[in-house]
Each structure stands twice: as structure tokens, then as C-alpha cells.
Amino acid sequence: MKGMKVRPFAVLSVIVILLFLALGPRLLPMALKSREPLEPLIPEKPEWTGIIYLWDIPFVTAGTGSHARWLNRYIQSFEKKYPGVYINVRSMTPERLAMYLQDGEFQDFFPDIISLDPYGDLVNESLLADLSGYISEEILAALRPPARDRVVSGSRLIGVPWMMGPYCIIINNSLAGLETNEVQFGDQEEEQPPGLEQLEQYAAKSSFEKASGRKKTAFYGFCTYKSPFSKPLLSMIYQDNGKLINDPLTAMLLNWQEKGNVLPDRWKEMPYAEGERFFVSDKRAGMFLGTSRTVYTLKKQQESGKGFEFTVIGIPTDGKDGLFTDQVAAFGLLKQSKPEKKELCIEFLKGMLDTVPQEYLREIGMFSVLNNSAALYDELDPMSVLEKSLRYYRMGPNDSRNQKLKDALDNFKGQ
Numbered sequence: 001m002k003g004m005k006v007r008p009f010a011v012l013s014v015i016v017i018l019l020f021l022a023l024g025p026r027l028l029p030m031a032l033k034s035r036e037p038l039e040p041l042i043p044e045k046p047e048w049t050g051i052i053y054l055w056d057i058p059f060v061t062a063g064t065g066s067h068a069r070w071l072n073r074y075i076q077s078f079e080k081k082y083p084g085v086y087i088n089v090r091s092m093t094p095e096r097l098a099m100y101l102q103d104g105e106f107q108d109f110f111p112d113i114i115s116l117d118p119y120g121d122l123v124n125e126s127l128l129a130d131l132s133g134y135i136s137e138e139i140l141a142a143l144r145p146p147a148r149d150r151v152v153s154g155s156r157l158i159g160v161p162w163m164m165g166p167y168c169i170i171i172n173n174s175l176a177g178l179e180t181n182e183v184q185f186g187d188q189e190e191e192q193p194p195g196l197e198q199l200e201q202y203a204a205k206s207s208f209e210k211a212s213g214r215k216k217t218a219f220y221g222f223c224t225y226k227s228p229f230s231k232p233l234l235s236m237i238y239q240d241n242g243k244l245i246n247d248p249l250t251a252m253l254l255n256w257q258e259k260g261n262v263l264p265d266r267w268k269e270m271p272y273a274e275g276e277r278f279f280v281s282d283k284r285a286g287m288f289l290g291t292s293r294t295v296y297t298l299k300k301q302q303e304s305g306k307g308f309e310f311t312v313i314g315i316p317t318d319g320k321d322g323l324f325t326d327q328v329a330a331f332g333l334l335k336q337s338k339p340e341k342k343e344l345c346i347e348f349l350k351g352m353l354d355t356v357p358q359e360y361l362r363e364i365g366m367f368s369v370l371n372n373s374a375a376l377y378d379e380l381d382p383m384s385v386l387e388k389s390l391r392y393y394r395m396g397p398n399d400s401r402n403q404k405l406k407d408a409l410d411n412f413k414g415q
Contacts, residue, residue, distance in 0.1 A: 042083065048340035049084030052348065053111035056091045059118055059229045060163070060329040063292035063365020063383075067163065067329070070364050074357050078348055085344055094229070098122055110334055112345050116159050118150070118229050118326040118397040125158055129333045132157040134346045139353065147369035149396035150328040159332035162352040163366045165292050166314065166325050166389050167235040169199070172279070173309040175219065176202035176286040195316060196248055199287070206286025207262045217284070221262040224289035225275030232289045233268060234324045234405050235315050237412070249316060268412070283308065291327060292365045295382055312382035314389030324395040324405060328369070 056071065068091070075087045094117065100109070101122055116123055135157055140148055147161040171178055203221025210217050224232050237250050256262035264270075264285070270278065279288040280297055288294060301307030315323055331349055336342035351357065358368040362376040367387055377383040395402065 043081055045084045046082050046340070046344060048338065048344060050341070051086050051088050052113065052341070052345055053088050053090070054113040054331070055097065055111040055115065056089055057094055057097050057115040057117070058091075059094065059115055060165070060327050061230075061291070061293050062163070063165070063296040064363075065293065065296070067364050067366070070163075070357070070360055073360060074352060077357075078351060082344060082347075087348070094122065112336065112341070113331050113333055113348065116151075116330045116332045118328070120153075120397070121228075123332065125153060125156070127334055128158045129335045129342070130156045130158070131160065131333065131346065131349070135160065135350065139350070142353075142370050142372060144369055144371050144390060145394045146325050146396035146399075147328050147330075149399045151330050151332075151398070153398050159330040160349040160352060161328050161330040161369045162357075163329045163361050163364075164325065164369050164390075165327040165366050166323070166386050166393055167232045167289060167291060167327070168295070168386050168389065169313050169315065170279070170288045170290060170294055170298070171202060171311045171313065172206065172283060172286050172288075173311055175206035175283070177205040178202060178311060195318075196252055199316070200252065202286050203256060203262050207259075218261070218264075220264050220267075220285050222256060222287045222289070223264055223267050223270065223275055223278055223285040225270045225272045226268055227272055229326065230272070230291070231326060231406075231409060232291070233412075234326070234409055236289065237405065237408050247318070249318075292367075292383060292386060295386075296365050310382075312385050314385060314392070317392045321392050321394045323389075323393045324399075324402070325393050326397050328396055 056068075058067070062070075071089065075089065079086060090111070101124070110127070114123060132155070140152075140157075143161065144164065147164055150161050151157055151159040173179070205221075206219055207221040208219050210219060226233065236253065264278065266274075275288070276290070276294060276297060279285045279290075280294065280301060295312055298307055298310050317323060331352075333342070333345050333349065336345065353370065355373075358370055358373055359376065361368055365383065367390060368376065375384070375387060377387050395405075
């Protein structure tokens with residue numbers, strides 16, 4: 001139209017469009033060629049998809065009382081990595097598992113992966129796949145000795161360990177006459193836990209009777225517990241070079257037993273709930289031989305205003321390795337007929353040993369099964385003492401010397 005002005009912006013737009021139409025088809029392939037390929041947003045489905053069944057039995061109790069949070073988190077990461085593969089978890093008691101396993105009646109309902117009981121009394125090894133050809137020597141060499149002993153049976157590898165815990169002595173500071181700063185939580189590498197002389201002092205201080213009217217209440221220097229899957233006393237009657245020795249620690253226990261006022265009558269036979277109540281709630285013992293579970297129970301009591309000041313120390317070793325622990329959780333794989341499914345089950349087990357899942361064990365009050373793992377606990381946390389004590393442990397339930405220790409416990413004087 002006459003008199004109409006053409007705006008500069010419109011002219012520029014027309015020129016750009018014309019250039020794109022002319023040069024675009026030539027430039028586009030070059031741009032695509034120079035661009036790095038994008039990672040797929042969704043992982044590729046594996047050859048086999050379906051449900052892997054896992055039976056979870058708490059043979060080893062976490063410090064927080066349950067490991068379900070850790071297991072669920074790991075399962076979520078595994079399912080995300082392998083689309084179409086799902087882990088179906090069924091939690092049950094050891095008693096229910098024993099019912100299912102008796103006479104092989106329920107083999108049609110058996111899972112793919114199962115918790116292994118520490119002493120092998122429930123899950124028969126004949127049901128388990130041998131993993132020795134699937135788990136590398138490098139992985140086995142990276143395990144702490146008792147964790148490795150836990151799953152090695154002769155020439156067979158019957159499972160994969162994934163968390164562990166040591167035994168420890170927990171002291172009621174008030175009853176034992178112990179000042180909190182007498183034992184530093186952040187011990188140096190070369191320093192040892194309090195020696196037997198100090199334990200003798202703590203026991204003597206906390207062994208007495210308290211009268212309230214006509215009623216007298218006895219207080220004791222030391223107590224512990226015993227269960228089918230947790231035998232803490234074995235950690236104090238340890239072996240050196242494969243030979244059972246009656247060392248000063250064993251002599252001290254025998255001496256306390258003969259005195260009659262240092263140990264409660266049922267000190268070796270108390271179930272955990274009774275032993276914990278005796279020490280934590282009733283406050284009737286100066287020392288308790290237990291696990292990180294007791295430490296976390298005491299922490300919770302303190303938070304509620306009902307607790308007491310306590311100190312945690314490792315089992316005295318006099319500088320020698322060879323302590324025993326049966327607190328190693330492990331899963332085994334039942335024999336599989338489908339190779340692709342078996343491969344995924346093994347990947348699930350191996351993944352438990354990755355750095356991130358092992359670090360998350362801190363959240364449930366437990367410890368890594370790997371020798372070279374970074375420290376999980378702060379120096380000022382009493383759990384740090386237990387983490388350092390792991391270096392003295394050399395024995396687990398499948399260790400060839402273990403039967404001697406079990407016999408020694410059964411035949412301990414005064415049984």
C-alpha cells in the first residue's frame with residue numbers, strides 16, 4: 001500500500017527465515033554429528049524380568065533394632081537399576097523358618113534368597129548355591145576376616161555377608177565409680193581398652209547390697225545374655241593360634257563366678273530381653289557384655305531422661321588378635337534352575353557390598369563388612385570405639401576352630 005512503512009525488525013526476521021531454509025538442511029547433520037550421545041533416561045531391561053523372593057530373618061539385630069530401613073533403601077536402588085525386576089521381601093521369625101524348613105515339606109514355596117543363621121542349624125548347606133565361581137577373589141580379600149569366615153565353608157562360598165557388629169563391655173559409670181572422662185571414646189590406634197585390673201575395680205565397686213526397709217536388693221559387677229544366634233561370652237573366651245587358652249580374662253570370669261556376688265545367678269543363661277532389663281532398666285549391674293543394640297537402647301533412654309551415663313569399651317585383648325563374633329548378617333542363594341535369574345540374584349547380593357550401601361549401615365547402628373571402608377562414626381561417638389575394635393576380630397561361626405569355642409562355653413565351670 002502507498003505510504004506503508006516497512007519495519008526493520010520484520011525485514012530482519014524474513015532474512016533469518018530465508019537463510020535457515022537455505023542452509024538449515026546442510027547444517028543440521030553436522031550439528032547432530034558433533035553432539036555427544038545422550039545417556040538413556042531409563043535403564044535397559046535385563047534378559048530376565050520378574051520377581052525375586054527374599055526371606056529376611058533377623059538372626060543379627062541391628063543397633064537400632066531393625067535393619068528394614070537399610071534393606072528397603074537398597075532394594076529400591078536395585079529395582080531402579082534393573083527395570084522389570086522386583087524383590088519381594090517376606091520377614092519372619094527363626095521359629096517360623098524352622099517350621100518351613102523341616103523335612104523339606106515346603107520346598108515348593110522356598111524363596112530365591114534367604115538369611116543365613118550364624119551356626120547353620122536351620123538352613124542346610126545342601127540347599128544353597130555355591131557362589132565361589134561368581135564372587136571374585138578381590139571381593140573376598142576385601143572382607144573383614146570374620147565376615148569372610150561367615151560364608152566360606154570348606155571349598156564352597158555359601159553366601160554374601162553384608163553387615164556386622166562386635167561385642168563390647170558397657171559400663172554404668174555411677175555404679176562402677178567411673179568418671180566419664182576416665183576412658184576416652186576416641187582412643188588412639190596403639191592404645192588398648194581398659195585392662196583387667198580396671199575391670200576388677202569396676203566389678204568390685206558395683207557388687208553390693210542396698211537395703212530399703214526390710215528389703216535388700218543385690219547389685220552385681222557384671223552380666224550378659226545368651227541366645228541361639230548370639231553368644232557374647234565366646235568373645236571373651238577366645239583362641240590364640242588355634243589353641244584354646246585359659247588366659248587372664250577367662251581366669252577373671254571364673255574368679256568372679258566363685259566369689260558369688262559379682263555375677264547374678266543366671267548370668268550365662270539370661271535371654272537378651274532379661275539381661276538388657278537387668279542392666280538398662282533395673283540398673284543392677286556395673287558392666288554388661290552386649291552389642292551396639294544395647295548402646296542405642298541406652299542412648300534412647302538418655303534422650304527420654306531415664307538413662308544414665310555410660311562408657312563403652314572393646315573386649316580387652318592384651319594386644320592379641322583372635323576375637324570371636326557371630327554378629328555377621330549374610331544372605332545365601334538357593335539353587336536356581338534359570339541362569340538369567342540366578343545372575344540377577346547374584347548381582348543383588350554383590351551390590352550389597354558397594355560403597356554407598358555399606359556407608360548407610362551407620363543409620364542402623366551397624367558396621368561395614370569391608371576392611372578398607374572409611375570410618376562410619378565420629379570420634380566422640382561411643383560407636384567409634386566399637387568400630388576400631390573390629391581390627392581384633394579374626395573368627396566367625398564357620399571358622400574351623402569354632403567348635404572348640406562352643407565346647408568351651410558349654411563346659412565352662414559352674415555351668
